[in-house]
Amino acid sequence: MELRHLRYFVAVADEGHFTRAAAQLGIGQPPLSLQIQQLERELGTSLFKRLPRGVVLTDAGRAFAQDARRILRDVEQASEHARRVASGELGRIRVGMINSAPFHPLIPQVIREFRRRYPDVAFSLEERTTPGLVAAVRGDAVDVAFVRPIHGSDDGLSIETVIDEDMLVALPSGHPLAHRASISLLALSIEPFVLFSRAVGAGLHDEIVAACRVAGFSPRVVQEASQVTSIVNLVASGLGVSILPASMQHMHTDGVTFRPITRPVPKARLSLIWRHEDRDAPQLVRLRELIRELAPAPRRQRRA
Amino acid sequence: MELRHLRYFVAVADEGHFTRAAAQLGIGQPPLSLQIQQLERELGTSLFKRLPRGVVLTDAGRAFAQDARRILRDVEQASEHARRVASGELGRIRVGMINSAPFHPLIPQVIREFRRRYPDVAFSLEERTTPGLVAAVRGDAVDVAFVRPIHGSDDGLSIETVIDEDMLVALPSGHPLAHRASISLLALSIEPFVLFSRAVGAGLHDEIVAACRVAGFSPRVVQEASQVTSIVNLVASGLGVSILPASMQHMHTDGVTFRPITRPVPKARLSLIWRHEDRDAPQLVRLRELIRELAPAPRRQRRA
DNA sequence: CACTCTCATACGTCCAATATATGAATCAGT
DNA sequence: ACTGATTCATATATTGGACGTATGAGAGTG
Numbered sequence: 001m002e003l004r005h006l007r008y009f010v011a012v013a014d015e016g017h018f019t020r021a022a023a024q025l026g027i028g029q030p031p032l033s034l035q036i037q038q039l040e041r042e043l044g045t046s047l048f049k050r051l052p053r054g055v056v057l058t059d060a061g062r063a064f065a066q067d068a069r070r071i072l073r074d075v076e077q078a079s080e081h082a083r084r085v086a087s088g089e090l091g092r093i094r095v096g097m098i099n100s101a102p103f104h105p106l107i108p109q110v111i112r113e114f115r116r117r118y119p120d121v122a123f124s125l126e127e128r129t130t131p132g133l134v135a136a137v138r139g140d141a142v143d144v145a146f147v148r149p150i151h152g153s154d155d156g157l158s159i160e161t162v163i164d165e166d167m168l169v170a171l172p173s174g175h176p177l178a179h180r181a182s183i184s185l186l187a188l189s190i191e192p193f194v195l196f197s198r199a200v201g202a203g204l205h206d207e208i209v210a211a212c213r214v215a216g217f218s219p220r221v222v223q224e225a226s227q228v229t230s231i232v233n234l235v236a237s238g239l240g241v242s243i244l245p246a247s248m249q250h251m252h253t254d255g256v257t258f259r260p261i262t263r264p265v266p267k268a269r270l271s272l273i274w275r276h277e278d279r280d281a282p283q284l285v286r287l288r289e290l291i292r293e294l295a296p297a298p299r300r301q302r303r304a
Numbered sequence: 305m306e307l308r309h310l311r312y313f314v315a316v317a318d319e320g321h322f323t324r325a326a327a328q329l330g331i332g333q334p335p336l337s338l339q340i341q342q343l344e345r346e347l348g349t350s351l352f353k354r355l356p357r358g359v360v361l362t363d364a365g366r367a368f369a370q371d372a373r374r375i376l377r378d379v380e381q382a383s384e385h386a387r388r389v390a391s392g393e394l395g396r397i398r399v400g401m402i403n404s405a406p407f408h409p410l411i412p413q414v415i416r417e418f419r420r421r422y423p424d425v426a427f428s429l430e431e432r433t434t435p436g437l438v439a440a441v442r443g444d445a446v447d448v449a450f451v452r453p454i455h456g457s458d459d460g461l462s463i464e465t466v467i468d469e470d471m472l473v474a475l476p477s478g479h480p481l482a483h484r485a486s487i488s489l490l491a492l493s494i495e496p497f498v499l500f501s502r503a504v505g506a507g508l509h510d511e512i513v514a515a516c517r518v519a520g521f522s523p524r525v526v527q528e529a530s531q532v533t534s535i536v537n538l539v540a541s542g543l544g545v546s547i548l549p550a551s552m553q554h555m556h557t558d559g560v561t562f563r564p565i566t567r568p569v570p571k572a573r574l575s576l577i578w579r580h581e582d583r584d585a586p587q588l589v590r591l592r593e594l595i596r597e598l599a600p601a602p603r604r605q606r607r608a
Numbered sequence: 609c610a611c612t613c614t615c616a617t618a619c620g621t622c623c624a625a626t627a628t629a630t631g632a633a634t635c636a637g638t
Numbered sequence: 639a640c641t642g643a644t645t646c647a648t649a650t651a652t653t654g655g656a657c658g659t660a661t662g663a664g665a666g667t668g
Contacts, residue, residue: 001379002306004656018615031657033616043383045390050615052665059585060390067382071375075305078371079347086349086364281363308625322646335626337647354646356634 003075005039006068008032009047013065017054084120088282092122095287096133096145100228101270104163104247106295107146114290121283129200129226137273144274144284149203156276162291163270165246167208168258170231172238175257182260185215185243192240194231197224204268208243211266232256244268307379309343310372312336313351317369321358388424392586396426399591400437400449404532405574408467408551411450414595421594425587433504433530441577448578448588453507460580466595467574469550471512472562474535476542479561486564489519496544498535501528508572512547515570536560548572 008025012032015021022029040046047061057065084090093114101107115123126142133145137157146162169183177183189212196205212219222240225231228248235242236255245268249258272291274284312329316336319325326336344350351365361369388394397418405411419427430446437449441461450466473492475482481491493516500509516523526544529535532552539546540559549572553562576595578588 001383002308004306019613027656028658029615030617030659035656037616043386043390045386047386052615053613055615058390059395060386063389063394064382064386067378067385071378071382074371074375074378078368078375079305081371082347082351082364082368083349085367086347086362090367091363323644331625332627333646334628334648339625341647356646357644359646 001039001042003072005035005042006072008035009039010065010068010072012036012048012055013057013061013068015054016056086282088121088284088286089118090120091283092124093144093283093287094124094126094142096126096128096136096142096147098130098133098146098148098228099127100148100245100248101146103228103250104165104245104270105250106163106291107270110287110291110294113294114287117290118283118286121286130203131200134273137275140275143278143281144272144287147203147271147273148201149207149269149271150273151202151206157273158276158279159271159273160288161269161271162295163247165268165270167211167243167261167266167268168246168249169261170235170242170244170248171257171259172235172241173255173257174238175241178257178259180259182262184262185212185266186217188212188219188241189215189217191220192222193219194223194225194234194240194242195219195221196228196231197226200226201228204245207266207268211243211264214264245270305343305346307376309339309346310376312339313343314369314372314376316340316352316359317361317365317372319358320360390586392425392590393422394424395587396428397448397587397591398428398430398446400430400432400440400446400451402434402437402450402452402532403431404452404549404552405450407532407554408469408549408574409554410467410595410599411574414591414598417598418591418594422587422590425590434507435504438577441579444579447582447585448576448591451507451575451577452505453511453573453575454577455506455510461577462580462583463575463577464592465573465575466599467551469572469574471547471565471570471572472550472553473565474539474546474548474552475561475563476539476545477559477561478542479545482561482563484563486566488566489516489570490521492516492523492545493519493521495524496526497523498527498529498538498544498546499523499525500532500535501530504530505532508549511570511572515547515568518568549574 008021011021011025012018015024018032018036019029022032025032036047043060043064045060046058047064048055049058081090095111097107111123111125114121124142126136128136128145130147130150133142133147134150134157136142137145150159169177169188171178177187195208196202198205209219223234225234228244229251231242231244232248232251232253234240236253238255243261243266244258246258272288278284312325315325315329316322319328322336322340323333326333329336340351347364347368349364350362351368352359353362385394399415401411415427415429418425428446430440432440432449434451434454437446437451438454438461440446441449454463473481473487481487499512500506502509513523527538529538532548533555535546535548536552536555536557538544540557542559547565547570548562550562576592582588
């Protein structure tokens with residue numbers, strides 16, 4: 001049996017007339033008769049009662065017509081379904097991000113817009129540290145992740161910079177430097193620092209330490225934290241100063257004052273990573289398109 | 305798209321390997337590749353990722369594989385469904401019968417056995433008078449009916465005698481004739497009669513009246529009733545005597561005594577009628593087979 | 609009875625599914 | 639790096655079956 005048989009059968013059932021059904025199908029009446037006979041032979045029962053004028057369905061024909069119509073509809077839907085999955089309209093995407101990512105307005109905006117445009121894509125979100133995210137992407141626990149700069153091998157992963165923002169100095173509000181418009185790193189040389197622990201935030205940790213070295217000193221770290229939100233709170237409690245991505249200003253915590261850094265300004269990069277072999281996965285392509293569309297002008301770099 | 309494409313696609317998806325799938329399908333690998341390509345072209349998306357060793361499904365392929373498997377199963381089921389409907393295993397049958405039919409043991413037996421054998425045939429039962437049943441069959445309100453003899457045209461209907469039983473005299477229990485072993489009709493000539501009303505039970509009514517005429521008298525009808533059960537009760541209450549199908553003995557009503565009639569014995573025929581055009585409807589054929597199988601030896605007659 | 613309508617049958621044609629042969633790409637092993 | 643094996647893709651030939659044309663059969667209809 002082929003779908004042709006079902007299509008022809010349904011046409012005859014609808015028309016109640018071989019000749020008209022054949023015309024509607026764009027074939028001749030004799031081949032249509034043959035195809036229906038073939039179907040009846042295969043089912044072992046006649047589907048139509050042949051009358052002097054036209055035909056009517058038998059009981060078996062009526063039963064089969066219902067099924068045939070449903071099957072033809074299902075075939076259409078299956079095609080459409082496959083097309084939608086292929087186009088990325090349907091499916092799932094598992095996104096990972098570091099703790100600090102949602103503080104930059106672009107990230108929630110991207111997520112919101114993605115869910116609006118592709119409501120049939122199951123969207124899951126997970127928060128981990130950068131090394132945890134790299135492992136999660138590698139191990140196929142998430143499909144893509146927003147991470148801070150990665151050290152070490154990234155073979156098998158593709159990476160693309162999404163945001164490259166300035167870092168700011170975060171001071172306890174009562175701090176003597178808090179009234180200055182901007183602060184040079186050197187001015188912080190004697191301050192106690194609260195920093196990312198190197199184990200989980202190596203990228204930004206190293207960026208900050210390197211910037212301080214360039215300014216001529218080595219920061220005195222009195223406390224490490226693995227979450228950027230913890231750092232803000234530790235600064236607020238007066239434990240020390242820190243250097244944080246500009247977007248962390250949006251955390252609105254009392255007791256912390258942010259101030260720009262005089263040049264050279266250390267940068268906080270936020271990048272998207274994914275498995276290179278999945279580069280053409282449609283939802284991934286859609287997400288990258290969307291980021292490119294919504295991201296501010298600053299040219300992002302990309303490497304394989 | 306044809307079912308061939310789905311069958312081939314599922315085979316490749318199962319095997320993860322074109323060459324092996326082709327062998328399993330009993331065709332060569334190149335035609336299989338072409339058919340899959342054709343399917344992919346129609347869907348506008350690739351279904352497999354071709355690897356150095358074998359192939360794996362893409363996301364769209366995985367989605368389509370589920371649908372394709374379901375569709376192929378549905379096609380199988382639709383065939384089976386049609387076959388079952390055609391064989392009479394599945395469907396419905398609407399049966400009508402007169403009030404007196406269930407008193408003959410054959411009728412409940414036939415109904416019980418039919419439902420046991422064909423549990424997937426929806427069975428409905430309706431009780432009417434003989435003329436009402438003839439109209440119901442004609443008007444397609446029921447498919448088949450057990451009726452008493454019909455007068456008048458029966459064109460378009462087929463009829464087959466199911467039971468041809470003797471009639472008995474029904475007397476009030478205290479009646480002087482009740483002690484006799486058998487009774488001649490002539491002995492009833494002066495008795496008041498309770499009979500079927502001619503309007504609804506013309507067949508038996510006329511049979512009885514004719515038998516009396518042959519015996520040499522015309523029965524004095526004091527009461528008519530349209531239901532055989534009512535007649536039994538009227539006789540029990542002493543209103544008169546009646547002549548009833550032998551099977552009515554099974555009604556076990558106190559106050560009524562049944563006695564055989566000396567020859568010639570009037571007969572009560574119970575017949576099955578159906579629309580002639582539906583003679584080949586499978587459930588109808590099954591029911592007639594069953595009756596023939598369970599009916600006692602007496603040869604039944606049949607006319608078109 | 610002639611005529612029409614409709615589906616079935618007979619037979620020829622042609623396309624498309626299949627077979628055969630070969631190519632291209634990748635990988636394993638020497 | 640080269641060779642051979644594996645596997646899917648491509649090219650060309652073959653053939654079965656779907657389709658078209660012509661005609662028949664049966665049942666109304668005027």
